[in-house]
Structure formats: structure tokens, C-alpha cells
Amino acid sequence: MPPKSGTAHGLGWWHLQLALLLISIVLTWWVRTVVDLVVLYSSALVAFTILKYPKLLWQFRDVWLYIGLAFTIGYAWYGFWVPIDVQQARRVFLEISSRIDEGRDVESLVQKADGTTKFMDTTSHHVIAEEVGSGERRYFRNGTLFATVKAVYGGVRRTEVTYFDREKRDEWGIAPSFLRDTFDYAGHPILAEYDPQHSGNLTPILSPFPFVLPVVPFGY
Amino acid sequence: MIGRVASGITSWVRDHRTGVAFLLTHTLLYGSALLVLGASFLPLGPLAIFWVLVVTVPVAFDLSDVVLLWLPRPDPLPRLDTLSRQPRVALLYLTCDDYVWSSLAAIGNQSYEALDCYVLDDSRNPLPLECVPTPAIVVRRATRAGFKAGNINHWLRLYGASYEYIVVLDSDSELPPHFVSDMLKFAEHPKNAQVANFQALTFPSAPETMLQRCLAAGHSYRMRVASALQTHSESILSWGHNNLIRVSALEDVGGFDEAYVAEDAATTLRLIHRGYFCKIVEVVSYEGIPGNLEALASRTLRWTRQTLQILGANWSGIRLCTKLQILRPLASYLLHPILLASLCVAALSQRFSNDRSDDILQVRFVFIQIASLVGMPLALAVAKWPLARAAKTTLRAVIVNQFVMTSLSCYLMVPTTLAIVRHVAGERFTFTPTSKDAQRNQGSSSYAMLNVGVLSGLIVASVTLRGNYRFSWIGLAIIALISFLALLHRHISLLKRNGDAA
Numbered sequence: 001m002p003p004k005s006g007t008a009h010g011l012g013w014w015h016l017q018l019a020l021l022l023i024s025i026v027l028t029w030w031v032r033t034v035v036d037l038v039v040l041y042s043s044a045l046v047a048f049t050i051l052k053y054p055k056l057l058w059q060f061r062d063v064w065l066y067i068g069l070a071f072t073i074g075y076a077w078y079g080f081w082v083p084i085d086v087q088q089a090r091r092v093f094l095e096i097s098s099r100i101d102e103g104r105d106v107e108s109l110v111q112k113a114d115g116t117t118k119f120m121d122t123t124s125h126h127v128i129a130e131e132v133g134s135g136e137r138r139y140f141r142n143g144t145l146f147a148t149v150k151a152v153y154g155g156v157r158r159t160e161v162t163y164f165d166r167e168k169r170d171e172w173g174i175a176p177s178f179l180r181d182t183f184d185y186a187g188h189p190i191l192a193e194y195d196p197q198h199s200g201n202l203t204p205i206l207s208p209f210p211f212v213l214p215v216v217p218f219g220y
Numbered sequence: 221m222i223g224r225v226a227s228g229i230t231s232w233v234r235d236h237r238t239g240v241a242f243l244l245t246h247t248l249l250y251g252s253a254l255l256v257l258g259a260s261f262l263p264l265g266p267l268a269i270f271w272v273l274v275v276t277v278p279v280a281f282d283l284s285d286v287v288l289l290w291l292p293r294p295d296p297l298p299r300l301d302t303l304s305r306q307p308r309v310a311l312l313y314l315t316c317d318d319y320v321w322s323s324l325a326a327i328g329n330q331s332y333e334a335l336d337c338y339v340l341d342d343s344r345n346p347l348p349l350e351c352v353p354t355p356a357i358v359v360r361r362a363t364r365a366g367f368k369a370g371n372i373n374h375w376l377r378l379y380g381a382s383y384e385y386i387v388v389l390d391s392d393s394e395l396p397p398h399f400v401s402d403m404l405k406f407a408e409h410p411k412n413a414q415v416a417n418f419q420a421l422t423f424p425s426a427p428e429t430m431l432q433r434c435l436a437a438g439h440s441y442r443m444r445v446a447s448a449l450q451t452h453s454e455s456i457l458s459w460g461h462n463n464l465i466r467v468s469a470l471e472d473v474g475g476f477d478e479a480y481v482a483e484d485a486a487t488t489l490r491l492i493h494r495g496y497f498c499k500i501v502e503v504v505s506y507e508g509i510p511g512n513l514e515a516l517a518s519r520t521l522r523w524t525r526q527t528l529q530i531l532g533a534n535w536s537g538i539r540l541c542t543k544l545q546i547l548r549p550l551a552s553y554l555l556h557p558i559l560l561a562s563l564c565v566a567a568l569s570q571r572f573s574n575d576r577s578d579d580i581l582q583v584r585f586v587f588i589q590i591a592s593l594v595g596m597p598l599a600l601a602v603a604k605w606p607l608a609r610a611a612k613t614t615l616r617a618v619i620v621n622q623f624v625m626t627s628l629s630c631y632l633m634v635p636t637t638l639a640i641v642r643h644v645a646g647e648r649f650t651f652t653p654t655s656k657d658a659q660r661n662q663g664s665s666s667y668a669m670l671n672v673g674v675l676s677g678l679i680v681a682s683v684t685l686r687g688n689y690r691f692s693w694i695g696l697a698i699i700a701l702i703s704f705l706a707l708l709h710r711h712i713s714l715l716k717r718n719g720d721a722a
Contacts, residue, residue, distance in 0.1 A: 056531055056532070056535075059534075059535040059536050059538075060535065060543060060547070062236070062239065062540045062543070063239070063540065063543055063544065063547055066236075066239040066240075066242055066243050066540075067242075067246075067277065069243055070242065070243045070246035070247055070250070070277075070280070071246075071250075071273060073243075073247045073251075
């Protein structure tokens with residue numbers, strides 16, 4: 001017969017893993033970002049590994065020290081060259097959003113219990129935008145999704161503007177030719193063709209804290 | 221005060237030079253990879269950053285060898301010019317239904333006189349006596365308890381007291397005629413009294429198949445690098461064969477450790493705890509390498525599980541440089557489940573996307589994965605070129621070897637992940653010898669089908685979650701059928717194997 005699998009010890013581990021994965025999937029379904037699945041599950045896995053193998057972890061502490069140092073220094077080095085600051089990113093996000101608003105008189109009202117904010121044009125009373133949490137704003141023109149502005153923090157370092165209607169985009173003259181603009185945390189376009197008139201007022205600010213840990217995706 | 225601190229830092233760095241080399245290499249590699257990728261493919265998603273972080277660990281382990289070669293190395297192990305006495309040596313040829321005729325026939329070719337040859341036969345079907353060379357004595361036992369370690373311990377109880385040294389050979393080991401006398405010149409040197417295990421360099425025997433030729437280049441390269449770098453380590457972990465072992469040291473630690481399938485590493489740990497060492501010596505020997513994909517795959521899966529198993533041994537007090545020798549392969553093995561998990565995440569992430577802009581991020585992530593699978597072997601091969609030249613290996617051979625190893629990693633992604641999960645879940649792990657028959661090529665289809673099943677399943681799941689249900693359900697049915705057939709095939713093979721074992 002094939003080898004029997006599972007001891008009482010191992011079965012417990014199986015149950016834990018299954019429970020962890022299920023919890024992570026349910027939470028991910030709820031928060032709806034795949035990054036959170038990775039972060040949730042790997043954090044839980046690390047936590048339970050520490051609980052299950054304390055002796056092993058202790059005996060290899062010098063190795064973990066080196067690996068941890070290598071991860072941190074490598075990440076910090078990358079972070080040093082691309083300064084990141086959540087407040088700065090939020091400012092860029094709002095500033096880019098305001099360009100799409102084009103100075104119209106906009107009022108906002110919370111319509112949903114989940115915190116989604118709807119923005120209405122006070123003249124036409126049309127919903128022109130909705131904001132999900134504080135990290136993403138969706139813009140509508142004549143009832144159809146026109147563009148999204150999304151600030152993604154924690155290692156990604158960008159504010160993205162995605163245009164879903166190329167003709168409208170050209171008509172509004174917001175972006176030169178690309179389907180998507182990406183701005184770094186200082187507000188500089190870094191993916192789309194650069195149109196200087198759209199970044200005139202943004203001043204780069206170097207963050208005193210040049211890097212963040214990978215858990216920051218939870219932060220917005 | 222400053223001088224003392226500086227001296228303390230210097231000695232700490234000397235002790236931890238392997239770790240420091242890894243630290244430097246990983247930092248440079250990870251930071252550079254992010255900068256290069258960031259400049260080319262911005263914005264990098266968190267998944268891509270995590271992927272680069274993980275992939276660079278085993279690569280940094282590899283490349284830290286280059287850093288270590290630049291650092292000053294202690295003197296190699298001293299050796300005698302001539303032997304002043306002739307200690308008694310036993311040459312042990314171990315087999316378990318896997319004897320190789322050419323290797324077995326060659327065990328009596330040693331020029332050293334005070335030598336006795338033993339064939340420790342654990343085979344289900346006893347070795348035909350006409351195959352055994354004349355001077356050799358065949359030793360069989362009633363059970364196969366403890367596998368290879370148990371077999372040697374059984375011999376030690378019967379004959380160990382009569383010998384000062386043993387030479388352990390696997391069934392595919394081949395030795396040049398002066399092997400034993402050359403090894404003894406190291407073992408008999410007074411300064412090497414605390415070295416219990418003298419490990420010879422093992423080069424591949426004449427390759428027969430295309431796969432063996434591809435693997436041989438990497439094998440020779442690794443031997444040369446291990447030989448050059450071993451003086452950085454207080455003790456290496458024994459490779460389990462083609463070595464000369466001091467019997468008194470073995471008896472001091474109670475023989476080979478039968479609790480672990482990796483009895484070589486477990487016994488080395490015991491020896492280190494008793495103040496002995498294991499060292500590589502510049503003596504050439506040969507061994508067979510798997511001739512087909514199935515043999516290579518089953519050996520890799522066994523190594524994966526025995527590496528995980530040996531982590532449970534007593535590692536307290538073991539130096540960092542020795543610990544890293546087990547964590548290097550572990551990092552490579554753990555890459556398989558991480559690669560599979562990242563593919564799952566990329567496939568399933570469509571369901572969890574906030575909007576279509578996330579699609580572009582995932583495409584970039586998959587692109588970076590593919591680029592790393594192609595780029596890493598190439599970059600590694602080029603980076604290792606100076607070392608390869610020292611090992612008298614051509615750049616082309618190293619590149620081919622790197623690509624073969626990367627392909628094998630992808631091929632074994634699903635089986636290795638399952639092996640790791642089964643081990644962590646507590647499944648009993650027993651020793652299975654690697655097939656030595658180069659021409660045999662059966663059974664690999666189950667691994668291939670498993671890969672096809674899982675990867676196609678991921679593609680179908682991804683398509684399904686994007687809304688194209690009509691094709692997806694048909695696809696899922698086909699995938700389920702393939703997976704079922706693969707599992708059935710595997711189950712029948714296991715039943716047959718265990719039936720034979722019984």
C-alpha cells in the first residue's frame with residue numbers, strides 16, 4: 001500500500017493551513033485586492049511557522065538575520081532612489097483628480113454605507129465621480145466610466161490615471177496619447193508621454209522616511 | 221578601544237564571511253533588479269517586487285561564490301608525501317537493487333594493499349555472485365532497517381573493529397586505482413587528526429545520454445567551486461559517498477544516524493558536535509548521473525524531502541557557513557511552491573481586480589516572471605563564466621546547463637510543491653534509490669500530466685473568472701479528466717512499487 005499520510009501532528013498543520021487559506025480568500029473577497037491575499041496569507045504563514053518550528057527558527061537565527069538584513073537593505077536601496085511618502089502621494093492623487101474636475105463646482109455626498117463617496121456637478125446635478133475609500137476615484141461622463149485615478153501605496157509608488165474612452169480623453173485634452181498616465185509620488189509622469197503643462201505646480205518633496213515596509217498596502 | 225572594536229568586527233566578518241558574501245550579493249542583486257525593472261517597466265506591482273525579492277535569494281547564494289573566491293582563503297588541507305604505515309582500510313560498495321556492473325567490477329582495482337572490499341547488498345533480489353569481483357565479500361542482512369545508514373552500521377558491528385578507515389561507495393561510484401592511497405595521505409597527516417570524513421571530488425562518469433551531457437557541465441563546475449571554496453567553511457556536510465571515514469570517529473558518535481534519510485548530513489552534524497570535521501580533498505573520483513528525466517526528477521524530489529527532514533536535526537552550535545550549505549538547496553526547492561503560488565495569484569487575480577487597469581499590472585508581473593526564467597539562467601551563466609573557465613568548462617556548456625536546470629525547475633514545480641506539502645503535513649518519508657538505468661524512460665509522463673493538468677487548470681480558471689464561461693467549463697472537464705488520469709497513473713505506480721517492496 002502507498003505510505004499513509006498524515007499524523008496527528010501533521011493533520012493539525014493541514015487544518016491550520018486550510019483555515020488560513022480560507023480566511024485569506026474570504027478576506028480577499030471582501031477587500032477585493034489580490035495584494036492583500038498575498039500579504040495576508042504570507043504573514044499568517046510566517047506567524048504560524050514561528051509557532052510550529054520555534055526551535056528551528058532559533059537554531060538558524062544567524063541565517064534569518066542575514067536574509068532579513070539583505071531584504072531590508074535591498075528594499076531600502078530601491079526606496080531611497082524612488083522616495084515615497086503617503087501624504088505626498090495623496091496630494092498628487094488629489095491634484096491629478098482636480099485636473100479632471102477642471103475646476104467645476106463639485107459637491108460630494110456619501111450615498112452608501114460602505115463609505116463610497118459620490119461627487120455631483122452642482123450645475124447639471126449629474127454624478128461625475130465616485131471615490132472608493134481614499135485610494136481610487138472613478139470619473140463618469142454621460143453616465144459611462146471615463147477614467148479612474150488610483151493612488152497605490154506601499155512599494156508601488158504611483159498614481160495611475162486610466163482613461164477608458166480614447167475619444168473623450170482627446171476631446172478633454174487631459175493626456176497626450178497614452179491610454180494610461182502614471183505619476184510617481186512627486187507627481188512626475190513616468191509612463192505616459194509627458195505633457196509639461198499638466199505637472200507645472202507639483203513640487204517634488206523628498207521624504208524623510210525613504211522607504212516603507214511591504215505591509216503598507218493595508219494602509220490606504 | 222577603537223582598535224578592539226575594529227578587531228572584533230574583523231574577526232566577526234571572518235567567521236561570517238559566507239553570510240556577508242550572501243548579504244552583499246543579495247543586496248546588490250535585488251536593488252539592481254528593482255532599479256533596472258523599475259526603470260523599464262514602471263510601475264512595478266507589489267507582486268513583481270515580491271517575486272524579485274524571492275527569486276534573488278537562491279541566485280544570490282549562487283553568485284556569492286564569486287565574491288567568496290575574491291576573498292583571501294585559508295590554506296588547504298595538508299597531505300603527506302608518502303605513507304609511513306599501511307593502516308587497514310575497508311572499501312564498502314553499497315547497493316539496493318541498483319548495482320552498476322562497471323562500478324562493481326572496478327572495486328578491486330585499487331593499488332593499496334591493506335584493503336578489503338565488501339559489497340553491502342540490501343537488494344530484494346540478491347546480487348548474482350558471478351557479478352561480484354573475487355576479493356570482495358558480500359554482506360547481506362535480514363532487514364533493511366535504517367536503509368543506507370543501517371546497512372553501514374550493520375557492517376560496522378560485524379567488521380568495524382578490524383579497520384581504521386572505511387571508504388563508502390554508492391552503486392554508481394567509480395574510483396581511480398590510487399584513490400585509497402591518495403586519500404590516506406591526507407588522513408594520516410597529524411594536523412588532520414580531527415578530520416573524520418575526507419570527501420573526494422566526484423566528477424560525472426562518461427555521459428551516455430543528452431541529458432547527462434547537459435548535466436555533466438554543471439556537475440564539474442560545482443565540484444571545482446566547492447573545492448576552491450571549502451576552506452571558507454569549518455566543515456562541509458558530507459556528500460555520503462566517495463569518501464574516506466575514520467572508523468574511530470564514527471564509533472565515537474555511535475555510527476551513522478539512521479533517523480534521517482540524509483544520513484550523510486545527519487552523521488556530519490553528529491561528528492561536528494563531537495569536535496570532528498568533514499573536509500573536501502583534491503582527490504578525483506567519479507559517479508553516475510541520472511540518465512533520464514524520471515530518474516532526475518525522482519532524485520530531486522527525494523533531495524527536497526530529505527533537505528526538509530534534516531532541518532529537524534540538532535543544528536545548535538553549528539557554524540553559519542555549514543548551515544548555509546543546507547539552506548542553499550532549500551532556497552531553490554522552496555522557489556517551486558512560490559512560483560506556483562505566484563502563477564495562481566496571477567491567474568485568480570482577475571476576480572479580485574478593482575478595474576481593468578489591474579490587468580495591465582498582472583500582465584507586467586507575468587512578463588517579469590517569464591523574463592526572469594529566461595534572463596536568470598543567462599545572467600547566472602555569464603556571471604559564473606570565470607569560475608567555469610577554472611573548471612575547464614566552456615561558457616556554452618554552462619549556459620546549456622543553466623537552462624536545463626531552470627527547465628527542470630519548471631517541470632518539477634507541481635511535484636516539488638506536492639512533496640513539500642506532503643512532508644510538512646507529516647507524511648512518512650522513506651528512502652528510494654535513484655534508478656541507475658540510463659535508457660529507462662518510463663513514468664515521467666505522470667509528472668508531465670500533472671503539470672499539464674495544473675497549469676491548464678490555472679489558465680481555464682483565469683479565463684472563467686474573466687467571464688468566458690462557455691469554453692471554460694469544457695476546458696475544466698478536460699483538465700479534470702487529465703488530472704484524474706495522472707493521479708490514477710501515479711497511484712497505480714505507487715501500489716505496484718509498494719507491492720514489489722512487500
